[in-house]
Every structure is written in structure tokens, then in C-alpha cells.
Amino acid sequence: MAEQQRADDSPDEFYIFIRTLSGKILTVRVSLDDSVRELKVKLNAQDSSLTPDRIRLIYRYSQLQDDLPLRHYGITPNCFLHLISRRELSRAEPALTTAGKLLLYKGGSSRSDAGDNPRLFQGPHRVPVRAVGRSWSTFQKPCPTWHEPVVPPTCRAHLPGRGIFQCSITGLSFEVKSAVTITYRYATWTRHLSEADQETWMPAGPLFRIEVQPGVVRAVHLPHFICLAEGVNTSLCSVAHFKSGKMTLERPTRLIAFSAVLENPSFSLLGVLWRRLRSTLNSLPMHSLVLIFQQLSAASTTLHLYLIPDDNSVKQAIEKQEMNWNSKLIPKPSPFNPLFFGCVYKVTSTNFVVIMPEAHLPFCYKSPKEQQLFVEIYIREMAEEIGLLMTDIRNGTVVWRASLRSGDISLPAPVSKTFSGAAFMKKHKTELCSRMRQLSTILLHLRDANVINSDEEEEVQGQDTSHRRSRVLLELAEKKGLEAQEQLYQILRMKDPYLIADLEKSS
Structure with a gap:
């Protein structure tokens, strides 16, 4: 199905796939100018039970807004969106599925006691999360008690009562018995896992340092990237605890898609490990990502491609x-087959490009604090469309395919027409106030860069409309000077490249 080609009768239309929680897959022909609402109408034409007002669509862990075009979300041919309907949700157990990686189930530990009044909690540094229950009603005003920064990148979550809560930035979930404050941050496997243990155990997800009052957390969901759909041996999975420099192992209570669940946990350094077996080293399927960045300050078109x-x-x-390298992300789909640690994948193109240092990428895990492996793709003359492929060198199987179009690339402007961040913000202030999205993520990056402090972040989040929040943020950056405005501009180029490209074209 992932090999479905662009619609034959129109070069501007292509197919995408919609997966429901029940596993049903629908094929829909769309164009980038279609709104999300129009896509829902097309789905309703295929299945009358999918009423546009009663379904939600998820792509790359974000809920799609009805009034925005598909272009805004970087929708690509053959990509998968996830659909959640009220009918499916009422039957679903509060387990975290592919579509549910940004969901927060509030109110209870099972569907029988799920809350009837779910709320949307957003806050400072503050992890964007969603509340889902039997009702679709949400309150858009930020909750100042969900998540506040301590010392970056440490985060503190104030959970208001009994329920299951998930951080959509880290993937951590907590089922709690009552209101509680939880502090957590990433740690590094290579710092805590001894060389001897690294021979036996393989990291299968992030490592977290978690601090919380004992006895309040009923269960913790620790994210992992093992593909369970391939029938792997789940008995090889363990949860590692590190205390006083020593590692102890515990079998998870259960293993579900994307999470290992540990009930009645004790907290320290926690993370998911998978036991290495010589016979299965290259046959353990992994969920993976392909990330492509364009270096905006480089000559011609220079891309960095990562496989992680x-x-x-x-x-x-x-x-x-x-x-930091002045690059922007070019959204592209993930591999359509699970990949395998220890295997090497070759990057090729349908057009002439220069790939350095070589076209081969080994698929492996490297700590977030280590330099990640990537290949550099140099394109001297950008064609209307360039095809990129990734193949498994063991058998030549294509595991990933994407089209790089001229509209994806930011062409270098003549020096005389290059806008600084300050000039761009001033020229497009009105449009940015009405069109700027992902404000919580933008604030997170600004905090990490020490551009704003917690009080200033509270000031922005405390505004009663998205328009006012955007305006206060822009005015705050303007008061701080040229460097702050340049930092905000670069963050916007990274997080919403389509918006920035559209505004730059209007210049």
C-alpha cells in the first residue's frame, strides 16, 4: 500500500492513508490546498459513520485543525494519518496507540471511570498534552499548573488529580491516584550503563530521572521504539533502575505499542532495555525516523539526512x-518498514546529487549528547522534483522513499534582499499574530536558549487568546533587541517552515 503512486489524472493530487484505532485503513486522494475539513468530508463520503464534527485527525503527534490546509502540516504522498472517532474512543482502553502518542486520558484508569469533562492542559516549557475522555469538549485556556520549567531541561508537572497523563514531548505517561507534582528529565545511557552491560543490553528508549512522592503513582508508561507488530520476543525486555551507581532490572507489568508499563513503580533513573542475543541482533525491528534539514547558509542546496x-x-x-547550524527541517514521512539495529542502509537519488562522506548509513543508537550520524546531500541545480530512496544493503529492499520538491527548499536570496530576524518580524507582525502556531514548543526553545525566563513565559501563556499570546511574544522579543528577534526568527524557520516560506515569498 505504501507504494501507491500519485493520482494519475492530476499532478497536484496524491493519495494518503487514514488509519483508525480499530486498524482499518482508508485511502484518500487529496491536494495540499485541501483543508482538514474538506479531508473529513471526503472520509465521510467513503464511510457515512465518519461524521466530520465527530472525528479527529492526528499527524506527527499533532491534532489537525479544520480551517488549516494540509500544506500547513507538511502532508506528503503516501503518508499515514490517524483517525479517532467518538465511537472508537468510547470502546478503547486507555492504552497508548500510534495515534495516541499525544493523548492524555484524564479521570480514571479505565474506560469505566474515565472523566466526562476532559481538559486541555498546556503550560510553560510546558509540554503540549491532550485530554481525552467520553466528551470531546476541551478548554483552550492554558493551565498554569501543568508543567513548569526548573533548570532546563528539567521539567516539573503539577497533575491536578486522579487520571492518566502523558507528556507529548517526552512520551512519558503517569497514572496517578491523586494530585501530585512530578519532576523529570532526560539522562544519558552511556554515562550510566557500564561497558560490560552494553555488551548484554541495548537501549530501547530514553533514560529518565524521575522524582515524585512515593505511593502516588499507580503506573508509569516508559516509551520504547521496538516494533511489537513484528512478533518479537517480549521476554527480552526489562526496565532498568540505577541507584547508587548500580543497575537493577525489573520485568515490565505489560508491554504495549510504544510503551513499557510498570505498575506500583519506585523511581530513580528509569529506562527500557532489550537483551542482546547474537541470533537476533539484526532481526529486532525498530520504529525509526528520517530527518532532513536544509542548511540555509550553505552554498546552493545542502541537506543533512539522519536515520535514527x-x-x-x-x-x-x-x-x-x-x-545552531542555521538549518530548517523539511518534513518527510518515516520509513514504511521497521528497520534493524546493526544493519546498513544506502541513500540514493533519482537525480544527480553528491552524497558525502558516503551514501551508507548504519542504523544504531547514539546518546542524545553524542554527535549523531548523517549524510550530506549536495544539490548544485535543484530540479522541479528529486526522488530520494533508502534501501537495505542486505537484500536491496526499499525501506523509505520521499520526493524533494522545489517548494520544499528555501532558495538563497540576494544579499540585498535578505531580511534579518528583526526586519522580518517587523514586516510580518500582523500575519504572525494571526498565523503563528505551536506556541508552547516555540516557548520551550526560547527557554532553552535563555532568550526568555519563566516569568516572561507565564506572561505570554496567561493571555486569553492565541492572537494576544503571539502579539505579546513578538513585542517581548522586540524589547529584548536584535539578537532575541533573530533567535525567534530561526526557531520559527525550524518549527513552521511553510509559514515562513509563504511570508518570505510575499515580500
Whole structure:
């Protein structure tokens, strides 16, 4: 199905796939100018039970807004979106599925006692999360008690009562018995896992340092990137605890897609490990990501292509590094087959490009604090469309395919027309106030860069509309000077490249 080609009768239309929680897959022909609402209408034409007002669509862990075009979300041919309907949700257990990686189930530990009044909690540094229950009603005003920064990148979550809560940035989830404050941050496997243990155990997800009052957390969901759909031996999975420099292992209570669940946990340094077996080293399937960044200050078109496990800590480290290199992310789909640690994958193109230092990428896990492996793709003359492929060198199987179009690339402007961040913000202030999205993530990056402090972040989040929040942020950056405005501009180029490209074209 992933080999479905662009619609034959229109070069501007292509197919995408919609997966429901029940596993049903629908094929829909769309164009980038279709709104999310129009996509829902097309789904309703295929299945009358999918009423547009009663379904939600998820792509790359974000809920799609009805009034925005598909272009805004970087929708690509053959990509998968996830659909959640009220009918499916009422039957679903509160387990975290592919579509549910940004979901927060509030109110109870099972569907029988799920809350009837779910709320949307957003806050400072503050992890964007969603509340889902039997009702679709949400309150858009930020909750100042969900998540506040301590010392970056440490985060503190104030959970207001009994329920299951998930951080959509880290993937951590907590089922709690009552209101509680939880502090957590990423740690580094290579710092705590001895060389001898690294011979036996393989990291299968991020490592976290978690601090919480004892006895309040009923269960913790620790993210992992092992593909369970391939029938792997789950008995090889363990949860590692590190205390006083020593590692102890515990079998998870249960293993579900993307998470290992540990009931009645004790907290220290926690993370998911997978036992290495010589016979299965290259046959353990992994969820993976392909990240492509364009270096905006480089000559012609220079891209960095990464192949990594689906680990948010690694992804965020790469994004931060590329932002420092003045790069922008070019959204493309993930591999359509599970990949395998220890295997090598070859990157090729349908057009002439220069790939350095070589076209081969080994698939492995590297700590977020280590330099991640990537290949550099140099394109002297950008064609209308360039095809990129990734194949398994063991058998020549294509595991990933994407089209790089001229509209994806930011062409270098003549020096006389190059806008500084300050000039760009001033010229497009009105449009940015109405069109700027992902404000919580933008504030997170600004905090990490020490551009704003917690009081200033509270001031922005405390505004009653998205328009006012955007305006206060822009005015705050303007008061701080040229460097702050340049930093905000670069963050916007990274997190919403389509918006920035559209505004720059209007210049």
C-alpha cells in the first residue's frame, strides 16, 4: 500500500492513508490546498459513520485543525494519518496507540471511570498534552499548573488529580491516584550503563530521572521504539533502575505499542532495555525516523539526512544542533518498514546529487549528547522534483522513499534582499499574530536558549487568546533587541517552515 503512486489524472493530487484505532485503513486522494475539513468530508463520503464534527485527525503527534490546509502540516504522498472517532474512543482502553502518542486520558484508569469533562492542559516549557475522555469538549485556556520549567531541561508537572497523563514531548505517561507534582528529565545511557552491560543490553528508549512522592503513582508508561507488530520476543525486555551507581532490572507489568508499563513503580533513573542475543541482533525491528534539514547558509542546496530510532530525546537533540547550524527541517514521512539495529542502509537519488562522506548509513543508537550520524546531500541545480530512496544493503529492499520538491527548499536570496530576524518580524507582525502556531514548543526553545525566563513565559501563556499570546511574544522579543528577534526568527524557520516560506515569498 505504501507504494501507491500519485493520482494519475492530476499532478497536484496524491493519495494518503487514514488509519483508525480499530486498524482499518482508508485511502484518500487529496491536494495540499485541501483543508482538514474538506479531508473529513471526503472520509465521510467513503464511510457515512465518519461524521466530520465527530472525528479527529492526528499527524506527527499533532491534532489537525479544520480551517488549516494540509500544506500547513507538511502532508506528503503516501503518508499515514490517524483517525479517532467518538465511537472508537468510547470502546478503547486507555492504552497508548500510534495515534495516541499525544493523548492524555484524564479521570480514571479505565474506560469505566474515565472523566466526562476532559481538559486541555498546556503550560510553560510546558509540554503540549491532550485530554481525552467520553466528551470531546476541551478548554483552550492554558493551565498554569501543568508543567513548569526548573533548570532546563528539567521539567516539573503539577497533575491536578486522579487520571492518566502523558507528556507529548517526552512520551512519558503517569497514572496517578491523586494530585501530585512530578519532576523529570532526560539522562544519558552511556554515562550510566557500564561497558560490560552494553555488551548484554541495548537501549530501547530514553533514560529518565524521575522524582515524585512515593505511593502516588499507580503506573508509569516508559516509551520504547521496538516494533511489537513484528512478533518479537517480549521476554527480552526489562526496565532498568540505577541507584547508587548500580543497575537493577525489573520485568515490565505489560508491554504495549510504544510503551513499557510498570505498575506500583519506585523511581530513580528509569529506562527500557532489550537483551542482546547474537541470533537476533539484526532481526529486532525498530520504529525509526528520517530527518532532513536544509542548511540555509550553505552554498546552493545542502541537506543533512539522519536515520535514527523513534526516540524523542535524540530527535530533539538533533533539532537543537541543526538550529545552531542555521538549518530548517523539511518534513518527510518515516520509513514504511521497521528497520534493524546493526544493519546498513544506502541513500540514493533519482537525480544527480553528491552524497558525502558516503551514501551508507548504519542504523544504531547514539546518546542524545553524542554527535549523531548523517549524510550530506549536495544539490548544485535543484530540479522541479528529486526522488530520494533508502534501501537495505542486505537484500536491496526499499525501506523509505520521499520526493524533494522545489517548494520544499528555501532558495538563497540576494544579499540585498535578505531580511534579518528583526526586519522580518517587523514586516510580518500582523500575519504572525494571526498565523503563528505551536506556541508552547516555540516557548520551550526560547527557554532553552535563555532568550526568555519563566516569568516572561507565564506572561505570554496567561493571555486569553492565541492572537494576544503571539502579539505579546513578538513585542517581548522586540524589547529584548536584535539578537532575541533573530533567535525567534530561526526557531520559527525550524518549527513552521511553510509559514515562513509563504511570508518570505510575499515580500
